[in-house]
Amino acid sequence: MPDLFGLPPSDDHNISFLGVLKSESENFEAVDRKSENSIVDSEIFIRKAFETDVALGCKLLFQIYYKALCNHAVRIVYSREVSEDIVADVFCSFWDHKAYEQINRSYRAYLVTATRNRCFNYLKRSRYKDLPIESAQDQEASASNLPERIMQYADLSRRIETLVSSLPPQCQKIFIMNRFEGKMAKEIALDLNLSTRTIEVQIAKALAVIKLGLKDYWLELLILVQSTFLSGHSWILT
Amino acid sequence: MMLVINKSQIFEHFAGRSTSLLKRQIEIWLQTEANQELYFQWLIEWENNFPVYDPQIEEPLNRFSQYMESGFRDLQRAHLKEKRFLPSRWLAAAVMILAISTSAWFGKDYIQYQTFETGYGATKTVALPDGSTVTLNANSRLRVPRFAFGKRSREVFLKGEAYFVVSHKKDNMQFRVGTPKNMDVIVLGTEFNVYAREQDTRVMLHKGKVKINYPFQNSVREVMLKPGDLIGYNKKAVPEIKSNVETDRYLAWKEHRYIFEDMTLSEFGQLLTENYGLHVEIENDELASRTLVGSFKAENSEELLASVTEILNLKVTRKGNTILLQSN
Numbered sequence: 024m025p026d027l028f029g030l031p032p033s034d035d036h037n038i039s040f041l042g043v044l045k046s047e048s049e050n051f052e053a054v055d056r057k058s059e060n061s062i063v064d065s066e067i068f069i070r071k072a073f074e075t076d077v078a079l080g081c082k083l084l085f086q087i088y089y090k091a092l093c094n095h096a097v098r099i100v101y102s103r104e105v106s107e108d109i110v111a112d113v114f115c116s117f118w119d120h121k122a123y124e125q126i127n128r129s130y131r132a133y134l135v136t137a138t139r140n141r142c143f144n145y146l147k148r149s150r151y152k153d154l155p156i157e158s159a160q161d162q163e164a165s166a167s168n169l170p171e172r173i174m175q176y177a178d179l180s181r182r183i184e185t186l187v188s189s190l191p192p193q194c195q196k197i198f199i200m201n202r203f204e205g206k207m208a209k210e211i212a213l214d215l216n217l218s219t220r221t222i223e224v225q226i227a228k229a230l231a232v233i234k235l236g237l238k239d240y241w242l243e244l245l246i247l248v249q250s251t252f253l254s255g256h257s258w259i260l261t
Numbered sequence: 262m263m264l265v266i267n268k269s270q271i272f273e274h275f276a277g278r279s280t281s282l283l284k285r286q287i288e289i290w291l292q293t294e295a296n297q298e299l300y301f302q303w304l305i306e307w308e309n310n311f312p313v314y315d316p317q318i319e320e321p322l323n324r325f326s327q328y329m330e331s332g333f334r335d336l337q338r339a340h341l342k343e344k345r346f347l348p349s350r351w352l353a354a355a356v357m358i359l360a361i362s363t364s365a366w367f368g369k370d371y372i373q374y375q376t377f378e379t380g381y382g383a384t385k386t387v388a389l390p391d392g393s394t395v396t397l398n399a400n401s402r403l404r405v406p407r408f409a410f411g412k413r414s415r416e417v418f419l420k421g422e423a424y425f426v427v428s429h430k431k432d433n434m435q436f437r438v439g440t441p442k443n444m445d446v447i448v449l450g451t452e453f454n455v456y457a458r459e460q461d462t463r464v465m466l467h468k469g470k471v472k473i474n475y476p477f478q479n480s481v482r483e484v485m486l487k488p489g490d491l492i493g494y495n496k497k498a499v500p501e502i503k504s505n506v507e508t509d510r511y512l513a514w515k516e517h518r519y520i521f522e523d524m525t526l527s528e529f530g531q532l533l534t535e536n537y538g539l540h541v542e543i544e545n546d547e548l549a550s551r552t553l554v555g556s557f558k559a560e561n562s563e564e565l566l567a568s569v570t571e572i573l574n575l576k577v578t579r580k581g582n583t584i585l586l587q588s589n
Contacts, residue, residue, distance in 0.1 A: 065302065078329050085325055086318070091308035093316040103314065111321055118329055128294070132301040170291035173300065174284060181277040203314065223352070230357050 066129050073123055081118055084130055089114075092138045098180040099142045101187070101233075102202045109145060113137045139176050179240065186236040190229055197222055198229035266290045268303055275307045377403045379421070381538035382561055384515065391415055392428035393436065398514050399536040422456045422535075424467075424515055444492075444500070445474040453486075454511050456493075458535055463493035465511040475500050517560055521553040526586065529553060529569060533584070537562040544587040548575075 069087075073080035089110060096106035113134060117123065126133050187195060200206045200214070201222075208222040215222075266287055273279055274287055290296050377387045379397045386396045387403060391411040395403055401421020410416075415427075415436040427436045429450025438446040440457035444464070451469025456462065464473060466486040473492055474483050477500070484500070486492060489508055495501045510520040514536075521529070527549040530541030539562060543549040551573060559565035566584070570577050578585040 078326075081329060082322070082326060085322055088305065089318050089321065090312065090316050091305045094308045094312045094314065095304070097313055103316070107316060107321060111325065114325055115328055129298055129301065131305055132298060135301050135304060170288045170297075173291055173297065174288050177274060177277075177279075184277060226353060227356055230353055231360070234357065234360055 066131065069130060077123065080123060081114065084117075084134065085114055088131060088134055092134060095135065096138050096142050097203075099176070099183060100145055101183060103205055105145065106142075109141045110138055113141060142176075143179075182237065182240060183233065186233045187229075189236075190232060194225045194229050197225040201226050264290045266296070271300065271303045272307055275304065276311070373406060373408070374404045375407050377405070382536065384517075389415075389417075391430065391436075394426045396424045396515055398422035398424075400538065419455055419457050421458060422454070422514070424452070424454045424512060426452045442494075443474075443476045447472040447474060456511075460531065461493060463491060465491045465506065465508065467508050467512065473500075513556070517558060519557045519559060519565060521555055521557070523552045523554060525549065526551050526553070526573070530586075533562060533566070538582060540583045542583065542585045544585070548586065548588055 069080055069083050072083055092110045092113070093103075093106050096109050097103060100106050100109065117134070117137070122133065123130070187198065190198060197211055197215070200211045201208065206214070208219050208226065211217075211222045212219040264286055270279075270283060271287070274283060279287070287300075291300060377385065377395075377397060379385045379399055379401050382399050384396060384398055386394055388394050389405060389410070393415075395417075397403055398421060401419070401423055403421075403423060404418040406416065411434075415430075415434060416439065417437070418439040420441055425436075425438065425446075425448075427448050427450050433449055436448050436450070438448075438455055440446075440455065440462050442457065442462045444457070444462045446453065446455060446464055448469065448471040451471055452467040453469075453471055454465040454467065456464070464471070464486070466488050468488055471486050472483055473486060474481050475492075476482075484492065484502065486502070487504070489505045491503045491506045491511070492500055493503075507520075510522065513520045519532075524532075526543055530543060530549075533539045533541050553569060553572070555572070557565060557568045559568060566577060569575075570586070574589050576587045576589045578587070
C-alpha cells in the first residue's frame with residue numbers, strides 16, 4: 024500500500040503519525056467548544072486523507088477508534104475476542120462497501136453506530152439461532168440514529184453490568200477470566216486450584232444469570248418486533 | 262426550550278449513574294443532529310479515558326491493512342473460526358442458544374396471545390377490545406391475540422364452553438371462534454354458545470345468524486344456523502343439526518343452573534369431570550344408565566351432588582377428587 028509520505032508502514036511511523044493526529048484533533052475540539060456547531064470538523068484531517076488515499080484514511084480511522092470501539096462493544100458482548108472480531112468486521116465492511124463515500128456525518132458516528140448494530144445482532148443471533156444473518160450492508164444502512172435507539176445501548180450495557188456485578192465473587196471472577204482474559208476452563212482451574220468441572224459449572228451459572236436477567240429486556244424487544252409484524256400480517260389459528 | 266446537556270452529565274450517563282430524568286433529557290437533547298455528533302465525540306473520549314481493557318492494536322491493524330491490500334477476507338475469517346470453536350466457548354454458546362431459544366419458543370405464545378382461563382367450578386366474563394363479551398364456563402380457555410385483534414380480523418380460540426355476545430361492526434368484520442376439532446363459528450354480530458371439549462363439540466345459536474365451518478372427509482363444509490339450532494357431532498362423527506332446541510337448557514350454566522332432560526348418570530359424571538375436575542365412579546352399568554330430569558340450581562359441586570343423590574337416593578363416598586356413587 025503506498026503511503027502518503029512514501030514511507031514503508033512501520034509501527035513507529037504509525038504511532039508518531041497518530042501522535043500528530045491526536046494533537047491536531049484536540050486543537051479542533053478546542054475550536055469546537057467555542058463554536059459548538061462544527062463538531063464534524065474535528066475529523067477534517069482524516070477527511071483530507073480520504074481525498075488523497077482511501078486506504079490511508081481507513082487505517083487512520085482504525086488507529087484512532089479501534090481501542091475505543093472495542094471497549095464500547097465489550098460492555099455488551101462481554102467477551103474480548105468477540106468485541107475485537109466485531110470491530111474488525113465493521114472496518115472490513117466499511118472498506119468493502121466504500122461506506123466512506125456516503126458518510127454525511129462524522130466517521131465516528133458511523134463507526135460507533137455500526138459497531139452497536141453488530142453487537143445487538145450478535146446478541147440477537149445468540150438468542151434466536153435461526154435469525155437470518157443480515158448482510159453487512161443492511162446493518163450499516165439501518166444505522167438510523169433515533170434518540171431512543173442511541174439510548175438503548177447504554178441501557179442494555181448497564182443491565183448487563185448490573186447482572187455481572189450481582190454474581191457471587193468467585194463466579195464473577197471465573198466468568199471474567201473466561202470471557203475477558205480469554206482463558207479456557209482448564210487454565211482457570213489451574214490458576215485457582217479448582218476442578219475443571221467446577222469452573223465450567225460457574226461459567227454456565229454466570230451465563231444463566233445473565234440470560235434470566237435479560238429475559239424481560241428481550242420480551243420488550245420482541246413485543247416491539249411482533250407488534251409491527253402482526254399489524255402487517257394476518258395471523259392463522261393453529 | 263433549548264435543552265443543554267454538558268459533558269460531565271453525559272459522562273455520568275456513560276458510567277451508568279444517570280437518573281431516569283437525566284436519561285429522558287438526554288433523549289430529548291439527542292433529537293438534534295449536532296447534539297448526536299457531540300454525543301458520539303464524547304462517547305469516544307469517555308471510552309478512551311475509562312477503558313475496560315487495553316486492546317492490542319498492532320496485529321489487528323496489520324490484518325486490516327493486509328485485508329485492504331489483498332481483499333482476502335479469509336485471513337481474518339480463519340482467525341475467527343479457529344477461535345470460535347474452542348470447546349469451552351462452543352459449549353457455553355450451545356447451552357446459551359438452547360436455553361434461550363427454548364425460552365423464546367415458550368415466550369412466543371405468551372406474547373402473541375392473551376389467554377383467559379377458568380378453573381373448576383368457576384365462571385368468568387371477559388370483555389374483548391371490540392366490545393364483544395365472552396362468558397367462560399368452568400374449566401375453559403379462551404385465547405385472544407394481543408395485537409391484531411379487531412384491526413383486520415377478530416379471531417379467538419376456545420377450548421371448553423363459552424357463551425359469546427358478539428358486537429356487530431360497521432364494516433361487517435367477521436368474528437371467528439376456532440375450536441380444537443376444527444369446527445369454526447363465523448359470525449358478524451350475534452349471541453351463541455360454543456361447547457368444545459374432548460368428548461364433543463356443539464354450537465347453539467341463541468340470536469342472529471352464524472356460519473359454521475367444519476371438516477368433513479378432507480374438505481371444509483359450511484352450514485348456516487338459525488336461532489334455536491344446535492349443531493353437534495352424532496355417534497358416527499357426522500355433524501347434525503337439531504332445530505328449535507330449548508335454548509335455556511344450553512345457557513343455564515351461566516346462572517349456575519343445570520337443566521337435565523333424560524341425562525344418564527354417566528353423562529352427569531362427565532359433567533362433574535368437565536366443570537369441577539372430579540373423577541366419578543359408578544357402581545354398575547345399571548346405575549350408570551339411570552336418568553335425571555329437572556332443573557337444579559347449584560353454586561358448587563357439593564350442592565349439585567347433594568340434590569342429585571337425594572333424588573336418585575344414592576350413597577356418595579368422596580375420597581379427594583374421586584367420587585363413588587352407589588345405590589342405597
